[in-house]
Structure formats: C-alpha cells, structure tokens
Amino acid sequence: MTPADDDVYIGPPPFGCQPYDDVNICVTFTWDIPQAFRLARAWQMYGRVRVGGPAMGTTPGAFVVGRYLRRGVTITSRGCPFECPWCLVPSREGTLRELRIQVGNVVQDNNFLACNRQHQEKVFGMLQIQHAIQFKGGLQASLINDWLIEKLR
Structure with missing residues (x-):
C-alpha cells in the first residue's frame, strides 16, 4: 500500500x-x-x-487521510470499538472514528463494518464509480447483514 x-x-x-x-x-x-x-x-x-x-x-488524531498511501487506497475509518484481547488496534488507533472519504478502490479499514450506516452508504456511493474493488482490511463476519450483502454484489 x-x-x-x-x-x-x-x-x-x-x-x-x-x-x-x-x-x-x-x-x-x-x-x-x-x-x-x-x-x-x-x-x-x-x-x-x-x-x-x-x-x-x-497520537491517533495525527493520521492524515491519504498521506503515505498508494493511489487508489483509501482509509475511511480508524480505531476500533471492540476490545479483543489479541488485537492492538484500539491501543494504537484509539476508539472508532470515521474519516473524510478519499476516492479509491482499495478500502484499507480495520473496522469498516463497525462504522455507522450513513458512513457505510457514503463509502459505497464512492465505490460505485470504482473498478476492481477490494476490502484489504477485511470484513468482520459477525457484522455482515443482508443490507451489506446486497451492497457488496
């Protein structure tokens, strides 16, 4: 990236x-x-x-959207609302916060599905004009719902 x-x-x-x-x-x-x-x-x-x-x-707030990333990679959120014992994301990035959406086809969020529905809709709106869409940060299976499945088609 x-x-x-x-x-x-x-x-x-x-x-x-x-x-x-x-x-x-x-x-x-x-x-x-x-x-x-x-x-x-x-x-x-x-x-x-x-x-x-x-x-x-x-500090988590020091992250600048789009800086030090390959063209096409976007990070639309940082942090995590969960406290899994094996994960360093909350201690490194803080609690979940949604960021300004930068255009890109590779979504590199740790917790995109933990974002609110309005933010997810904005990201999917941006992705409608992209090709070869990838969610490189992964998608947490327990947060996948029917609405999301339709958006991912």
Whole structure:
C-alpha cells in the first residue's frame, strides 16, 4: 500500500539521492523500530528526519487521510470499538472514528463494518464509480447483514 512515486524510498538513500527539506519515516510495526532508527541515521544528511507512525505511539488524531498511501487506497475509518484481547488496534488507533472519504478502490479499514450506516452508504456511493474493488482490511463476519450483502454484489 506504499505510494509509488519518485520521492518514496524503501530503505536507505540511493547513490546520488537529492536532498529534501523533510524526510519522514513511518513505522507501522514495533519490530521495525530498530530499522527505522538505522534509516534515520542514513537519511540525516539528506534533510530533517522525523520518525513517526503507529509503532512510535503517534497520537491517533495525527493520521492524515491519504498521506503515505498508494493511489487508489483509501482509509475511511480508524480505531476500533471492540476490545479483543489479541488485537492492538484500539491501543494504537484509539476508539472508532470515521474519516473524510478519499476516492479509491482499495478500502484499507480495520473496522469498516463497525462504522455507522450513513458512513457505510457514503463509502459505497464512492465505490460505485470504482473498478476492481477490494476490502484489504477485511470484513468482520459477525457484522455482515443482508443490507451489506446486497451492497457488496
């Protein structure tokens, strides 16, 4: 889901890399934190380096819709209203909150089905003009109902 533009790098700076005003390193998983700091040291001569993201405890409200996502990927909600003992989403992203809907065909929400019906209807309205629709964040089976089945057809 990482953007595919010329100013996105995975790993250390390539030979001949141009300088940037800001270098942002987004860390999703805690096991990647040591690598993030190695990357920060590697990038420090190319611009002001900031390390953030869910694994770094970035506050849930700091999420910006559409930032650091490949074109076509949309996240319409963050957080979770459930407290499953194995899941880190509530502690990392906070309680469920609905976001401004960005156009895209890949819905990457953790809990799209936990959103209210009005929000779901807006998302399905946006998806009507999309092709190859995917729900990459999954859909919780216990929340699927007849209305949703009709919308997914």
